[in-house]
Structures are given as structure tokens and as C-alpha cells.
Amino acid sequence: MLINIDPILSPEVLYTLRAMGHGDKLILCDSNFPAYSMNSRVHRIDGVDTAKAAKAIFSIFPLDSFIKYPVVRMQIDDNPEELNDVHKELNNIMHEVAGTNWEMGSIERFKFYDEAKNAFAIITTNETRPFGCFILTKGVIKPDGSVWVLNK
Amino acid sequence: MLINIDPILSPEVLYTLRAMGHGDKLILCDSNFPAYSMNSRVHRIDGVDTAKAAKAIFSIFPLDSFIKYPVVRMQIDDNPEELNDVHKELNNIMHEVAGTNWEMGSIERFKFYDEAKNAFAIITTNETRPFGCFILTKGVIKPDGSVWVLNK
Numbered sequence: 001m002l003i004n005i006d007p008i009l010s011p012e013v014l015y016t017l018r019a020m021g022h023g024d025k026l027i028l029c030d031s032n033f034p035a036y037s038m039n040s041r042v043h044r045i046d047g048v049d050t051a052k053a054a055k056a057i058f059s060i061f062p063l064d065s066f067i068k069y070p071v072v073r074m075q076i077d078d079n080p081e082e083l084n085d086v087h088k089e090l091n092n093i094m095h096e097v098a099g100t101n102w103e104m105g106s107i108e109r110f111k112f113y114d115e116a117k118n119a120f121a122i123i124t125t126n127e128t129r130p131f132g133c134f135i136l137t138k139g140v141i142k143p144d145g146s147v148w149v150l151n152k
Numbered sequence: 153m154l155i156n157i158d159p160i161l162s163p164e165v166l167y168t169l170r171a172m173g174h175g176d177k178l179i180l181c182d183s184n185f186p187a188y189s190m191n192s193r194v195h196r197i198d199g200v201d202t203a204k205a206a207k208a209i210f211s212i213f214p215l216d217s218f219i220k221y222p223v224v225r226m227q228i229d230d231n232p233e234e235l236n237d238v239h240k241e242l243n244n245i246m247h248e249v250a251g252t253n254w255e256m257g258s259i260e261r262f263k264f265y266d267e268a269k270n271a272f273a274i275i276t277t278n279e280t281r282p283f284g285c286f287i288l289t290k291g292v293i294k295p296d297g298s299v300w301v302l303n304k
Contacts, residue, residue, distance in 0.1 A: 001293035141153035
């Protein structure tokens, strides 16, 4: 284990989060998502749900302030405006851990798949609630060590 | 880059530090040390000296309180009691970053080589001052997230 780093973040996950640069996209998906057929770099965080994984990730992963929605949820089929419990939880955790200035966008399921194929990596959890899938875009750490928050 | 993690810690170094468990040993060595002939897992942090590397490592790497000397310096040949500038710097950084309760031990150079062969990994820097080589033993993080400090 390491000091002030959530132990659910494995060596492989830490490697990937550190290797990502500005604008690279990370998929955080539920356990039904076809992760392995979408991307060659898949990490498992079994035993946790989306909320727990998101808390750990947001604690070290800077969000991208150069785009409007650095966090994007998968839309529910035929009901794109509805936020289910997982979506609401993720939104709350984003505000709690990363700050209240970040906004969550949404994307239609098949467009999400296209994003997943081009993402840097996918983290899959044991989240069982449907549509519990998100795109997180990595931001910038400034020379002083703080997250670059542009016009927010 | 990641939030509150020193950017000199590469994906590979983060991977290794996270993969290590209690009692595993990390060698932090100078640029003359024969790292690659001692151990199959060598990470380079070029461009920094021992002090800078140690600051970054100590910020996330818990020291082992189950042994007397979780940090051990390489003794100067024929002058085992002398602490050179690198040794003094490392000792100060250990106290500044990890806490004042930790003690630095010492070991003869050829015994150090034996330890390096059996270590989990070696991190080599651009430190050019001689005998700037150290053994760091990994400790334990408690369930509450703090470093286990036993009888110190």
C-alpha cells in the first residue's frame, strides 16, 4: 500500500492513470459493459461499485477544464434525459472529490461504444446497475501542483 | 500527471512502489552503482539527485517500523562511521517527509551489493556523489490510512 493512495488502485491502474496525458480518455464501466472487446487495455477493480472506484480515481486523476464535460455518462436507451442512481451517485462524487465546478455531460450508448474503442483504457468494476458507464477526460496539473481549472 | 503525486515518479516507478509489500526492499542508488547487473527490475529517474528522488518516494512510500533501520546507507570504504553530504541529505529528508522518529542505519558496501541482488527493485538516479546508495524497507499502512509506527 502507499501513503494517501486508495488501495483499490492496483499497480496496473496506477500505471495507466499516470501514463495518461491531457485529453486522454478513461472509461469507467459497469460489469455488463463489453470492455474486453472494446479496448486492449482493460483493468479490473472487482469487488467495488462505480461509486467506490470513482472516489479513488477522482482523488488523483485531474479532470479536463479545457472541455465542457470532462465526465460524460452513458444515456439510458429511449430516455436520454433521465439520470439513474448510478449517474446521480457519480455526479455527487465528482462534486465531492473533484469540486463543484465540474459538469457531467451525456452521450448515446452506441456513440459511447465508439469512444470506448478509442479510449486510453477501460476500468471495469462489479457495478451491476445498468448504464453505469462513464467517460473521464484527463486534465492538466499546473507547475504548482494544483489542477488547471480554466474559466470555471 | 496526477494530483498530489510527484511527477518524477513515472508509471513504472508508481507500479513498483504499489506492488511492493511489507518488508520488501527498494534500493535507491547513485549513477555509478551497477544497478542493471544487480537486479532485473531497474527504474531510471534521470535528471534528479538522491535528495529529489527521496523526497518523491518518501511522500508515498511507508517505512517499516518493525525493524530498527528502515533506511540504510552504504558505508564509505574504510570509513564506516562517516556520513557524507548525500547521507546527511537523505537523513534530513527522511525526517522532514517521513517523520523524525525514523533512524538511518548503515551497511558495508559488499553486503549492500548482496541486498541489492535480493531487493524488489532498484531506482537509479543521476546522483554523482559517491556512496549515495540506500536501502528502503517498505512498511505497513493501517486500515485508517496512516503509516503503522510501532513503538516509536
